[in-house]
Amino acid sequence: MIQLLFLFMTIVVTVALLPGIKSIMDVAQASDNMNCQGFIYNGDPNATLSYNSSLETNQTACIAIDLYLPYILLVVLIGGVSRILYGSPDQQQQF
Numbered sequence: 001m002i003q004l005l006f007l008f009m010t011i012v013v014t015v016a017l018l019p020g021i022k023s024i025m026d027v028a029q030a031s032d033n034m035n036c037q038g039f040i041y042n043g044d045p046n047a048t049l050s051y052n053s054s055l056e057t058n059q060t061a062c063i064a065i066d067l068y069l070p071y072i073l074l075v076v077l078i079g080g081v082s083r084i085l086y087g088s089p090d091q092q093q094q095f
Helices: 002-029 059-086
Strands: none
């Protein structure tokens, strides 16, 4: 039961940190850094930090940044569920 509580708390903290992580990733995707195709800064496509087709872009890094947040969530969920299902290595079953 305590492990379920820890999993819930971990998920809540992860969800709370996601907006901060996303804002940091937005800085990386701006036209003055990686210039990711399709990036719109603060909802304004005419902003100076939005995607600029005349500048060079790094497609591989942009794809990796787009997949960053879902992978963080998957690691937390899979790690937490496996921890609950298999228990900790400290716990030994006594027969």
